[in-house]
Amino acid sequence: MTDNKTLDVPTLYIVPTPIGNLGDITQRALDVLSSVDVIAAEDTRHTGRLLSHFNIQTKTFALHDHNEQHKAQALVDKLLSGLSIALVSDAGTPLISDPGYHLVTQCRQAGVKVTPLPGACAVITALSASGLPSDRFSFEGFFPAKSKGRKDKLMEIAQVERTCIFYESPHRITDSLQDMLEILGPEREVVLARELTKTFETIQGMPLGELIEWVEADTNRKRGEMVLLVHGQREKKAEALPEEALRTLGILTKELPLKRAAAATAEIYNLKKNALYKWGLENLD
Incomplete structure (x- = not known):
């Protein structure tokens, strides 16, 4: 990539980073991270380890859920002054259940060029290997933390025919699966994808009633970063006319x-x- 000093237009780059396997970072991402003036990172310590691994010396700026709304303008000002910035999250593609929405919105409103790089994303990685229909799907983000919120969300998607995808944390996976069982029933096909691209990657799909038993049979199956994919409501066949x-x-x-x-x-x-x-x-x- 061309050195940043020769770039004609200051740019905000959206840079995906690996969700586990460091070998999944692209050469283009490495070039951008090496060439920009600043890297806006969800967790500068976490990103620092990634940069150190690839011997990248670019300085970082903390941009996370708790400070983004009032820090985004400072980054926009840097861009308007002529600098280029890379936005990264802890893993995967920024803005996909990660910070960055306010920054990108303000950049576009200010006329700052925004360039997205393709790369790692747990949603797409899980869907591609799930065996569930992928022609129509929706990403629903993290399940609500409380049972009532989860059940309300599940009621909302219970009858839709598209595949629905959720993130979930290890300490809530059992409760979430039980709420899914209550709302969707034991026959609904669900895929649990955990630790994607890592050593203990697991992608297991089966009827929900069986999946709960499978998860409960081994505590290791409740560990790691998790993606839950729910098969859409199957279209009911019209009753035959007499x-x-x-x-x-x-x-x-x-x-x-x-x-x-x-x-x-x-x-x-x-x-x-x-x-x-x-x-x-x-x-x-």
Whole structure:
């Protein structure tokens, strides 16, 4: 990467860092971290160990949940003065359940260039190996800390058909799984991905009732950084229409418009007229 002093436009770089395996950092991320003027870090001590490992000397600036709202402007001012800054969190992609939202928002409002780098993210890493549908999914962040909040959130997603993804901490995993069991039932498929990219990486998926037993069978399965992926509500198959009702519908459509024939048949057999009407459109000339 070009040395920062030759950069034409001061830039805020969003730089993902490894979620476990240091080998997952990209060469581009290393180049940026080496070249910017300042690294805004969620925990400067944690980031310091990463920088030391790669022999990067760039100075750091603490930016975390407790100070971001009033420190973000100081970083924007540095950018407006001509400096370039890299934003990192403790692990993974910044802003994904990590600090950075206020800083990025203020940078964009101030006209500061924001450049995101692709890289490690526990949500996508877990989803790619889960075996759950990935064409539609939503990341729901961390579960609420209290049982009522968790149950309210679970009620909210109980009927959705997309895969829902949550982060959870080791000390709450048992309680969260029990709340999931109460709201979603024992047959809902759930995947627990823990310690991703690390030595004891585990990705286990099974019906929720069985998964709880599996977790409880070994205390090691309650340790580490965790991602929970919930299979969406499976689409319910429409009930088959009685053959006798379909014969009646066919007879009535010889004398009546389909809509009226479907309504009459629905009344005779206590069925839904929309289902009969749809069948008629697809099967009757």
